[in-house]
Amino acid sequence: DLPRTFPGHPWLDTPEGHASLRRVLVGYSFRDSDVGYCQGLNYVAALLLLVMKTEEDAFWMLAVLLENVLVNDCYSNNLSGCHVEQRVFKDLLKKKCPSVYAHLEALEFDVSLVATEWFLCLFSKSLPSETTLRVWDVLFYEGAKVLLNMALAIFKMKEEELLMANHVGDVINIIQNTTHHLFDPDELLIVAFDKLGFMSTNISKERKKQEPAVMAELDQRLRRLNSSNLDENS
Structure with missing residues (x-):
């Protein structure tokens, strides 16, 4: 790498x-x-x-x-912490941007298509470096929940364009074009902390709520993989 x-x-x-x-x-x-x-x-x-x-x-x-x-197990072998964050983000998107959420669901868009890179690279691969460093300033001070704020803000900033998207590829292009050209960190931070309003959700509680489903899903994937390997070797 x-x-x-x-x-x-x-x-x-x-x-x-x-x-x-x-x-x-x-x-x-x-x-x-x-x-x-x-x-x-x-x-x-x-x-x-x-x-x-x-x-x-x-x-x-x-x-x-x-x-x-950062959250525990974000970089573990099965990336369970990252999967939990994606589920929490999806629920927050539904609460904060319900119209966008409903439209993306209709398009069968999976937030992991963009959020995995955001949460693993801490936006360093997606945002201009100057903006990333401002995000990291807040991250070190406020904690991992900041990554959720930033992810929500990106979708909120392009709400109108996203509602006009007709395909999953359109959504990805809109999001990537937005992040790659976010040279003004204040633009992102203002949306993340002012325009989105108070984050009433207890993030820690929400993470614990999502953990069992994530672990069950990962366990099921592992079982399928092991079963497939056994079939190939038999």
Whole structure:
């Protein structure tokens, strides 16, 4: 994944940059073998390297993020924490943007098509770096619920366009075009914290509510995979 992390960057996309990023990621995999390495962490660690300047500082900031800020099991083998966040986000979208939610449901659009990358890369692969860093400022201060605020804000900002979308591909194009051109972080933050109104939902309670369904779904997937492997080997 190293060469695919911010390709074309004058330092990161060099042998020196790749080696530095590899050391941070390998170092953390030794610190937490349960997480090891998960796709998405390369973008997070890379941006931390650019901001913190030293590998040691980037390493410890990565540790703080994974161990104190983000939800548990977000980067586990089955990504259960990420799946929980997507379910919570879907419920919040239904409450905060009911018209958009209903329209996307009619199109059979799955929020995971965009939200997986957002929650694993912490928007570092989707938003311009200046905007991402403003989001991270709030993330470190407010906690992981901020990622849900930002995700909701992106859909809210393009509510009218999304309601006119006729296909899943249209939705993805609208969302990606929006995130890639969000150069003004204030535009996003104002929607996330002012225009969306008070987030009355107890996020921690909602996560616990979603966990059993997520674990059951992941267990079912694993059973199907094991059954398929047995059939192939028999």
